[in-house]
Amino acid sequence: MADNANTRVVVGMSGGVDSSVTAHLLKEQGYEVIGIFMKNWDDTDDSGMCTATEDYNDVIRVCNQIGIPYFAVNFEKEYWDKVFTYFLEEYKAGRTPNPDVMCNKEIKFKAFLDHALALGADYVATGHYAQVSRENGQVKLLRGLDQNKDQTYFLNALSQEQLQKVMFPLGDIEKPRVREIAKEAALATADKKDSTGICFIGERNFKEFLSQYLPAQKGNMETMDGEIKGTHDGLMYYTLGQRQGLGIGGSGEPWFVVDKDLDRNVLIVGQGFHHPQLYSEALTAVDVNWISGKAPEEAFTCTAKFRYRQEDHPVTVIPQKDGSLEVSFEDPERAVTPGQYVVFYHERECLGGGTIDQVKKAAAV
Amino acid sequence: MERIYLDHAATSPVHPHAAEAMIPYLTDFFGNPSSIHHFGRQARAGLDEAREKIAAFIGASYNEIVFTGGGTEADNLAIIGYARANRQKGNHIITASTEHHGVLNACKLLETEGFEVTYLPVDEYGRISLKGLEAELKDNTILVSIMTANNETGILQPIKEIGALLKSHSAVFHTDAVQALGKHLINVEEMHIDMLAASAHKFNGPNGVGFLYVKQGIELSPILFGGEQERKRRAGTENTAGVIGMYRALEISLEHREARNEDYLSFRNLLLEKLFEADVKYVINGDAPYMLPNVLNLSFPGANVEQLLMNLDLEGIAVSSGSACTAGSVEPSHVLLSMHGENERSKSAVRFSFGYGNTSGQVEKTAQVLNKVLKRMKI
Numbered sequence: 001m002a003d004n005a006n007t008r009v010v011v012g013m014s015g016g017v018d019s020s021v022t023a024h025l026l027k028e029q030g031y032e033v034i035g036i037f038m039k040n041w042d043d044t045d046d047s048g049m050c051t052a053t054e055d056y057n058d059v060i061r062v063c064n065q066i067g068i069p070y071f072a073v074n075f076e077k078e079y080w081d082k083v084f085t086y087f088l089e090e091y092k093a094g095r096t097p098n099p100d101v102m103c104n105k106e107i108k109f110k111a112f113l114d115h116a117l118a119l120g121a122d123y124v125a126t127g128h129y130a131q132v133s134r135e136n137g138q139v140k141l142l143r144g145l146d147q148n149k150d151q152t153y154f155l156n157a158l159s160q161e162q163l164q165k166v167m168f169p170l171g172d173i174e175k176p177r178v179r180e181i182a183k184e185a186a187l188a189t190a191d192k193k194d195s196t197g198i199c200f201i202g203e204r205n206f207k208e209f210l211s212q213y214l215p216a217q218k219g220n221m222e223t224m225d226g227e228i229k230g231t232h233d234g235l236m237y238y239t240l241g242q243r244q245g246l247g248i249g250g251s252g253e254p255w256f257v258v259d260k261d262l263d264r265n266v267l268i269v270g271q272g273f274h275h276p277q278l279y280s281e282a283l284t285a286v287d288v289n290w291i292s293g294k295a296p297e298e299a300f301t302c303t304a305k306f307r308y309r310q311e312d313h314p315v316t317v318i319p320q321k322d323g324s325l326e327v328s329f330e331d332p333e334r335a336v337t338p339g340q341y342v343v344f345y346h347e348r349e350c351l352g353g354g355t356i357d358q359v360k361k362a363a364a365v
Numbered sequence: 366m367e368r369i370y371l372d373h374a375a376t377s378p379v380h381p382h383a384a385e386a387m388i389p390y391l392t393d394f395f396g397n398p399s400s401i402h403h404f405g406r407q408a409r410a411g412l413d414e415a416r417e418k419i420a421a422f423i424g425a426s427y428n429e430i431v432f433t434g435g436g437t438e439a440d441n442l443a444i445i446g447y448a449r450a451n452r453q454k455g456n457h458i459i460t461a462s463t464e465h466h467g468v469l470n471a472c473k474l475l476e477t478e479g480f481e482v483t484y485l486p487v488d489e490y491g492r493i494s495l496k497g498l499e500a501e502l503k504d505n506t507i508l509v510s511i512m513t514a515n516n517e518t519g520i521l522q523p524i525k526e527i528g529a530l531l532k533s534h535s536a537v538f539h540t541d542a543v544q545a546l547g548k549h550l551i552n553v554e555e556m557h558i559d560m561l562a563a564s565a566h567k568f569n570g571p572n573g574v575g576f577l578y579v580k581q582g583i584e585l586s587p588i589l590f591g592g593e594q595e596r597k598r599r600a601g602t603e604n605t606a607g608v609i610g611m612y613r614a615l616e617i618s619l620e621h622r623e624a625r626n627e628d629y630l631s632f633r634n635l636l637l638e639k640l641f642e643a644d645v646k647y648v649i650n651g652d653a654p655y656m657l658p659n660v661l662n663l664s665f666p667g668a669n670v671e672q673l674l675m676n677l678d679l680e681g682i683a684v685s686s687g688s689a690c691t692a693g694s695v696e697p698s699h700v701l702l703s704m705h706g707e708n709e710r711s712k713s714a715v716r717f718s719f720g721y722g723n724t725s726g727q728v729e730k731t732a733q734v735l736n737k738v739l740k741r742m743k744i
Contacts, residue, residue, distance in 0.1 A: 034679070071675050118672050118742050119679060 004030035009167060010116035011035050011125045012108055013062070013070070015055030018127030018170060020062045020189045021178045025169045026125060027066050034119065035063040035070040038112055040079035040103070041200040051202065061188035075111050082106035084200070088213055091236040094262045095339025098154075098308075099198055101353075105157040113165060123167045130155055130350075131171030132163055139163040141291050141350040146174040153308045156343040156353030160293045207237050219265035221246065224258070224277060232267040235260050241278055241335030279362040280336045282328040285354030292351070295319060303345045306336045306356065312345055325354055332362035366681045369727045373567075373720025374516055374544060374660050375685055380569040380721060383614040387571065390606035398603050399594065408605045415612035422615055423561065423578060424552035431577045431595045432608050436543035436564030437467035438588075439577035440510075442599065443539045443560040444471040446585035447508055448480055454535065455505030461485045461493050461512070461522070462703040467562075468510050468541055469699075485511075490652040491520035491704050499530060506536045513545035513561075517700045517716055519660025520651045521549065528557030537583060543567055543575070547618035548626060548657050553578055565607065569721050570614035574607030629658040629719045632728045636661065636717065639732030645739055650701060650714055659719040662701075664710040668744045673715060676738040682731055685716045 011023040013035045027033045037059045044050040056072055063070035083102045090097030108126060116124045129144030129151045139160055144150040158166075170178060182190035195202070201209045210216075216234030223229060229248050232238060238245075238257045246269060248255040258277035259268035270277050283306075290296070296319055303312035304327065314330040327342055336342075336359045343353035370378075390411055396404030398412045417427045433439045448458060460472055462484045472482045483501045485493045493511060502509075509531060511522050524540055531538045539560035542551060546561075547568030553561055560583065564575035579585060579598070591600030618625075640647055640663075650662040665673065670686045677684055686698075701711035717731070 069678065071671075071678075073671055115669075115672060118669070119675055120741065 005032060007122045008032045008034065008120055009123045009125050010119060010121040012112055012127075013037050013059045014127075014195075015058035015062075015189065015192075016127070016195060017182050017187070017189045017192055018129075018178060018194075020058075020127075020187045021181050021185075022125055022127040022169050023062065023068060024066050024181065024185050024187060026167070027068060033066070033068045034121070035059060035066075035068055036112070036116070037070065037072045038107070039072060039074045040076060040083075040107060042076055043200070043202070058189050058192065065185070065187060073112070073115055075107055078111045079103070079107055079200075090339045091210065091214060093339075094235050094260055096239045096337045097339045098341055099200075100154045101157050101341055103199070104154055109158055109162040109166065113162060117165070121165075123165055125167040125169055127170050128155065128168050129170055129175070130168045132166060132168060134164075138292065139166075142171070142348045143345070143350065144168075144170070145172045148309075149175045152345075152350035153305055153341065153343050153353075156291075156341055156350060157289045158291065159289070160291065163291065207233070210236060217265055219267065221248070221267045221269050224268060224270060229255070229269055235262065235265060235267060238267055240337045243273075274334070277361065278334050279332040280329070280359040281332050281362040282326060282360040283336055283342060283356050284358045285325040285327060285342050286323075286357045288323055288325055288352065288354035290352040295323065302351065305343045305345070306333060307340050315344075317344065324357070367730070368681045368683065369723075369731055370683050371717045371719060371723065371727075371731060372683045372685050373723075374519070374716060374718035376566045376572060377569050377720045378722060379566075379571050379610060380614050380617050382617060383570055383610045386613040387606040387610040390609050394605070398605060399592070408603075411609050412603055412605050415608045418612050419576060419615060420578075422619055423546075424554045425578050426581065428596070429578055429581055431579055431598045432603055433575045433577055433599055434573055434601075434604070435575040436465075436541070436562055436567070439562035439564070439575045440465065440467035440539075440541050440543075441471045442577050442585065442588050443562055443579070444468060444508065444510055445474060445588050446598070447537060447539070447560065447583065448475050449478075449586040450584040451507050455503075455507040456480045457483070457503055457506040458508045458510070459483045459485060459498065459501050459506060459536075460510045461487060463487050463491060463515055463520075463700045464510065464512055465516055465541055465543065467543075468512070472510075487703050489704055490655065491515060491518050491650070491700070492652075492655060493522060495523060495526055495530060498527065502534055502536065506534070508539060509536050510539040510541070512541040512543075513551065514542070514549060514657045514660075515700060516544045517698055517714075518651045518662040518704075519544065519657035519718070521545070521655045521657065524551075524558070525556050532557050537580075544660070545657060547615060548622065548629075548659055550622070553580070559583060565611035565614060568614050568618045570611040571607050574604050574611050576611070625721075626658045628723075632719045632723060632725060633658065633661050635725055635728050636732055639729060640735065643732065643736040645736050646744075648710060650704065650710070661717045661719075662714055663717070664701075664714045665739060665744060666709050666713055668713045668739065668742060670713050670715060672742060673713075673738065676742065677734065680734045680738065682734055685718075686714060 009026050009031045013019040023033055023035050037056045039052045083099050086102050087097050087099045113124050129146055129149040131142040133140045143152050219232055220228050221230045221232050242257045243254055246255050253272040255269050255271055258270040258275050299318040301316050304315045316328045318326040338356050340356050341353045342356050344351040394407040396408040398409040416430050420427050420430050476482055485497055487493055511527055513524050514521050528538055537559040540558055541562045543564045546563045559580045561578040566572040585598055587598055589600045647663045647665055674686055697711040701714050705711050
């Protein structure tokens with residue numbers, strides 16, 4: 001405890017139950033805890049209300065309950081430059097970006113971490129469901145105990161330097177237990193609903209939101225054989241494997257987005273959840289990060305996720321000279337989507353990941 | 366950890382004697398001053414005594430003081446109340462770009478009601494130009510509102526000169542004296558001030574009580590609607606205990622004004638001297654002869670001011686940046702923007718404000734900590 005008392009931990013607090021319990025647990029463990037709320041996006045509405053103000057009020061209530069100082073910092077500019085710009089660029093390029101991965105890399109574990117270090121912090125802590133283990137000066141990123149909530153997918157782009165300074169106190173706790181702890185401690189956020197969706201869009205209509213920033217170009221929906229089935233509202237609004245919102249009637253199996261033809265601005269649709277065009281057998285990944293800091297030189301096998309909350313899939317990773325990766329799948333995989341991340345695992349350990357750049361369609365079965 | 370409070374311009378501790386004076390009015394003399402029984406009369410007597418004394422402190426008369434719920438309400442009542450009641454005389458108002466939001470936002474409201482507002486610029490020392498004011502005065506100018514001292518910088522405006530200038534004009538002169546009262550000597554008659562807003566918690570009185578001085582003969586429309594208290598100018602049961610606390614606090618402040626101002630000046634010089642010795646780079650926002658002795662606004666070029674304030678707080682030192690209520694916002698203060706434009710200096714400013722209870726030891730400690738923290742931040 002004596003050491004903990006001399007260890008200053010800055011907790012990134014969102015006003016949600018996870019970060020509230022994170023701060024509470026660290027305080028119980030005797031650390032010197034400081035709560036900081038990050039304002040990354042201005043969503044002030046016409047009436048002058050903004051969800052960030054409400055969330056910060058919850059942070060204040062919880063910090064007063066726990067008995068720790070709290071502050072607010074503003075990273076709107078950094079978020080816009082590093083995360084939102086990337087988000088729009090990816091959509092413009094017809095891909096499906098993952099702003100949460102970028103937010104962790106550039107904001108929570110960079111701008112925020114730097115801020116915490118300038119306050120004399122020894123560590124920053126967040127409410128992520130992930131674990132770190134430190135051995136011989138090396139940090140490993142491990143999956144959260146709660147398999148259902150594991151968030152290492154979103155943390156795949158972090159470096160050794162970043163992880164050295166990180167604590168994830170919820171990593172070895174199951175989510176239902178986190179709620180229980182919040183209730184036992186009577187924290188003001190114990191019953192607060194978990195936030196869903198992309199933070200800056202919130203509960204709003206995604207299409208409407210995106211249309212404020214990017215011009216949409218309508219075009220045809222066609223089958224693989226070129227038969228026109230309808231009109232799409234802009235390729236960026238659709239993602240591979242999507243069923244909702246196509247509005248194609250008729251008999252037979254439901255219709256799905258199976259591909260995008262950016263050159264012709266055509267959305268390719270096909271019938272059936274298992275439409276062959278949706279399946280791929282390999283991908284190319286770029287902007288690769290290895291958490292160990294050491295890029296493998298030889299091909300190796302491991303497991304991978306192609307999106308958040310997916311089962312692991314066995315893959316073979318073949319490093320290329322330019323730092324990119326060829327990743328081939330043991331079994332054809334459905335709806336692997338450019339712009340998302342491929343994240344590699346060896347058992348409990350998250351090895352790193354990269355952005356899915358291209359996919360290789362599976363040979364017809 | 367010893368905590369050092371250098372944020373007296375935000376709010377200040379209630380002086381023990383003021384707190385003591387309030388207690389009987391919370392427990393024994395709790396009556397409603399408007400009631401026509403013994404309990405009401407007791408409270409009314411206290412209220413009247415306070416009103417008489419406060420009037421005398423600023424060179425006004427008993428019937429020229431309207432008690433309010435604080436400085437913002439007093440500013441609102443002066444500006445909105447006067448403009449609405451005197452619309453037939455004209456629709457032009459002059460104020461300054463560095464005023465408190467209690468004045469600026471009242472003016473913004475009046476703009477939506479058809480009034481025209483001129484916001485005078487300030488020079489790099491935060492002062493308006495008398496010539497500039499004179500040039501903006503028109504036949505239809507009904508009100509000039511210029512603060513006595515700025516809340517963020519302590520910068521004093523030429524109130525006496527403005528009063529003299531307006532003697533020969535039909536516009537009335539309101540001054541927001543919230544920061545100045547108790548430190549800066551004010552006599553409304555000699556300075557030709559028509560309305561003056563004050564707030565108790567800035568001079569060691571309680572929060573939530575203030576007053577507006579309104580020169581006899583000036584018509585005001587109320588902005589709160591209800592009973593006929595305060596000569597129909599401010600509805601709502603009077604905060605008797607608060608008013609008593611305000612009166613005692615002001616009395617004590619004025620009694621010790623000169624000695625305390627000397628202390629504050631020595632604190633200011635000590636802080637600057639120690640920072641200079643430690644080779645800390647700073648710039649003073651303001652011009653020393655035209656500043657309240659207890660407020661010192663310094664810019665630390667290159668410093669992230671949010672980080673600096675948090676660091677100081679974690680080391681036990683309470684100061685402010687810009688005006689309060691801007692947590693988590695990167696907006697530089699409108700006051701510094703008016704003085705220096707959008708630059709490093711406007712974004713890296715910290716306000717130190719001394720007050721009752723501060724010692725030179727605390728000021729020296731502050732300089733030490735500031736130096737340490739800035740070094741850690743690599744400034």
